[in-house]
Amino acid sequence: MPFVYDDLYEICREKRFLIDWLQELGLLGNFSGICDSCNVGTVKLVEDKSYSKDGIVWRCSSRLCNKKTSVREGSWFLGSHLLLEQAVKLTYYWVYELPGDFISRELKIGSDHTIVDWKNFAREVCLCILKQDSERIGGPGKHVEIDESKFGKRKYHRGKRVDGVWVFGGIERESKKCFFEVVEDRSANTLIPIIKKFVEPGTIILSDCWKAYSSLKSEGYQHLTVNHSIEFKNKETGACTNLIESTWNAVKKSLPKTGTQKQHYDSYLIEYCIRKKYLKEANDKFLTFLELIKRVYKCQKRRPLANLTQNNQVDQLNASTDLFED
Ligand SMILES: [Zn+2]
Structure with missing residues (x-):
């Protein structure tokens, strides 16, 4: 049942x-x-x-x-202003992607911040799991999309808040396998070693035009760029694959109508990966997500x-x- x-x-x-x-x-x-x-x-x-x-x-x-x-x-509930009942129901609504205005009405939560905070806590769980389950991906003929993103307000385990953590990750188009790491900065010195750690040589890497990636060709990868801020398809190289297009379209669709800052935009990519990898095929999405929470917060x-x-x-x-x- x-x-x-x-x-x-x-x-x-x-x-x-x-x-x-x-x-x-x-x-x-x-x-x-x-x-x-x-x-x-x-x-x-x-x-x-x-x-x-x-x-x-x-x-x-x-x-x-x-x-x-x-x-x-x-x-996981420590430090939240929500009643336990509200927090659990909110998690259920979040897993099944119910809209924010519905959630605030049903749970009688007046403040949007409270809901946004809780969703960030949920995404933080996603990030911890994605980090834990990171694996080597790619290989000749395989496509890997990489991206660095600013992860917003974080509760980070025991109630401590840290602002602005950079997260770097990649997804393999063919298998949806991925890797994620928290990084100090977005320099080539930081990102290239992580790419070499997680991405097999010969992989076709798709990224935005960030300068740190300019040496990828000399590291034994094929490299195609997409400028997300201008277009979702690079007309010259045809670099925009269906994955990038559908990923970013899905991300855009799931964005709240207010607040489309880069910061929000990015953390949704992490959420998107968790939904794709763990929840989409799960027998029960909600109970599966609770299992993921337990992996991060062992009581x-x-x-x-x-x-x-x-x-x-x-x-x-x-x-x-x-x-x-x-
Ligand atoms: Zn005592």
Whole structure:
């Protein structure tokens, strides 16, 4: 049975269902067990409206310790202003490419920034996966499109924001295999070694007219250029293949109606690659994307219990501390 919106709606109806479900998928941590701060109390999930808008928190039962840990600790959801329910639904809508105005109305999100931020987090997951799964591509007679792009606002793993990261990548026309790397700059000294690392000699490389690529012919590649800003086809060399045309058309089509800056434009290419490589053929696009998130943000499974003798001591101590629980 495919996972449909009704299933998601059911799961989101109760906060506890949703948290359980996300824990089972490994998208939220499970911190239950002996508290690692005091080694005395037991950590349990308790209702606590004062802690955060989630209204629920991992809390140590020891009155002296009383340590609280967010349900989002170490997860993809940490640092987002969205409710968990909104974040999960937004991810579902994003995977199925529903329009932004529909999303903001359905989820009652007033600010476009919140939605744009979340989509950037999704694209950040895409980038991490594309980097992890980069492989050698091309070969004689094969076509590889390469591009450098500015990746916008990044949450980068643990909530830290870094502005303006350059990403360099390439896709093989024939197989849709690709490579991506984060680079310091766009100089030939930086890009050419990466091309040699990932692209087989003899490949027909398609790129824009960026000067860093001018030595590609002397490195054993065929090189054709396309000037994206002026035209999608180089009339002289016929360099514009169907792939480039359809890739960039698809990218253009998926652009939001507002904000067509180069920055947005580029990060959509990363999204496009992830959709093509992982989601297009997937049995279930949404669950597949959740798997990809889990590969980037691995959440803690239940905290390991201490050894048996220590446990016995802890159990006795718990007998008194349990009195203070909800
Ligand atoms: Zn504790």
